[in-house]
Amino acid sequence: MAHLLLFRNNKFNARIFILIRFIYLMFYMKHSANEGRISSFVVGGTGSEYGPPVAVYTSNNSTKGDKMKKVLIAYVSRTGVTEKMANYLAEGIRIAGHDVTLKKTASIKNEKELGGFDGFIFGCPTYHKDMTSGMKQFLFLAEKANLTGKIGGAFGSHTHSGEAAPMIFDTMQYVFKMDTVDLGALNLTEAMMETDEGVKSCQQYGKAFTEKF
Numbered sequence: 001m002a003h004l005l006l007f008r009n010n011k012f013n014a015r016i017f018i019l020i021r022f023i024y025l026m027f028y029m030k031h032s033a034n035e036g037r038i039s040s041f042v043v044g045g046t047g048s049e050y051g052p053p054v055a056v057y058t059s060n061n062s063t064k065g066d067k068m069k070k071v072l073i074a075y076v077s078r079t080g081v082t083e084k085m086a087n088y089l090a091e092g093i094r095i096a097g098h099d100v101t102l103k104k105t106a107s108i109k110n111e112k113e114l115g116g117f118d119g120f121i122f123g124c125p126t127y128h129k130d131m132t133s134g135m136k137q138f139l140f141l142a143e144k145a146n147l148t149g150k151i152g153g154a155f156g157s158h159t160h161s162g163e164a165a166p167m168i169f170d171t172m173q174y175v176f177k178m179d180t181v182d183l184g185a186l187n188l189t190e191a192m193m194e195t196d197e198g199v200k201s202c203q204q205y206g207k208a209f210t211e212k213f
Contacts, residue, residue: 069213070116071100071151074108074142075123076135081157081190082125085202089121089155089186092206098213100206105138111145119151120178121209122168126158131167139171151212152178155186155205162187181209 071093077083086102093100101117108114122142124135131139152172156165165185173180186205192198 069098069118069210071098071119071121071209072114072117073100073102073121073123074105074138075102075155076105076125076132076138077123078125078127078132079190081193082123082155084193085155085157085186085188086121086123088199088202089123089206089209092203092208093210095203096207096210098210105134108138108141111141114142114145114147117150118213119153119209120147120172121153121155121206122172123155124164124168125156126162126164129161129163131164135164135168139168143176147172148177150176150178151209152176152180153183153186153205153209155188155202157188157190157193159190162189179212181205181212183208 073086073090075082075086077086083104090100090102105122114120120142122135122138124131152169154165154169154172156162156168158164165187169180169185172178183205186201188198188201192201
């Protein structure tokens with residue numbers, strides 16, 4: 001009977017310990033997430049005497065205490081490859097500790113929707129050695145938003161030539177007078193986006209973009 005009572009007490013104590021760690025984790029996340037001081041927390045885990053994971057949170061300290069910035073990735077995608085690039089770019093930005101919004105250019109109806117962002121990355125595939133008509137229309141709209149001095153970058157996918165991304169980048173730099181990234185435009189073939197190297201290139205571009213803040 002005494003052994004059974006001790007066993008039950010041990011289980012009860014373990015659950016209390018998990019609860020205390022979970023409460024501490026939530027408190028620390030609330031007060032530290034925006035300061036970039038959280039790296040990784042796991043409560044419990046496989047092989048742990050305290051049972052399976054209760055909570056997992058991962059972040060990064062690359063914001064170096066700076067305020068979180070907001071980035072808009074606006075893109076055109078015909079076959080889904082450029083959209084895939086946009087998603088991996090967004091991952092890189094989030095890893096760096098900043099907020100990112102993804103939108104297809106067709107969903108942006110007026111220049112007011114471009115307000116409130118600190119940085120912009122525009123993307124489009126190359127189609128017949130040119131941008132798509134949808135991206136051209138979007139750039140006319142974006143010009144009205146007065147993006148002068150905002151951080152800018154561009155990307156695009158292509159099969160063999162790749163004119164669209166550099167055209168967008170040049171428009172952002174010379175027409176919009178934006179503060180464009182030193183890397184230039186991210187220009188990848190569709191075949192490259194089927195590899196880990198292509199994925200990493202997008203993520204690294206996203207992270208490098210935030211270094212302009």
